[in-house]
Amino acid sequence: MLMDQCAFYDAKLAYEIDSADVYAMLEQGEPLLLIDARSAEAYGRETLPGALSRPHRLMTAESTADLPRDRLLVTFCDGIGCNASTKGALKLAELGFQVRELIGGIDWWKRDGYATVAGELAQQTMPNGPAACAC
Numbered sequence: 001m002l003m004d005q006c007a008f009y010d011a012k013l014a015y016e017i018d019s020a021d022v023y024a025m026l027e028q029g030e031p032l033l034l035i036d037a038r039s040a041e042a043y044g045r046e047t048l049p050g051a052l053s054r055p056h057r058l059m060t061a062e063s064t065a066d067l068p069r070d071r072l073l074v075t076f077c078d079g080i081g082c083n084a085s086t087k088g089a090l091k092l093a094e095l096g097f098q099v100r101e102l103i104g105g106i107d108w109w110k111r112d113g114y115a116t117v118a119g120e121l122a123q124q125t126m127p128n129g130p131a132a133c134a135c
Contacts, residue, residue, distance in 0.1 A: 015089070017100040019109045022074055026050075031071035034102075037088025038077050046116050048076065048109060056088035064095055073099045079107030
């Protein structure tokens, strides 16, 4: 049986969040934690302010044991061409965390005018050629 349209949109809003809503929640001091689900290398180049690096490929009960269970976790990745945030959100949900996925990732965060922070890897010269997979 297919879900009706209202149920679909209600469910979508329960599991996704946009950058404006994340920013507003952070400004209001609401309890949420940003989780960069990309590789540690991608996190080192650029991430969102205050985000923790938790590559989805390495998420286990042990590697996420320090994450709070009393606040919303918001996973993100590069954006529409990357699914690390979806994979991370799924793993965190399976581990019992309250989680939502940031729509559009870092790409849409920046398009909406919000700042990112650069890590030490951003200062290094990147080789020419295809970019390494961040997820």
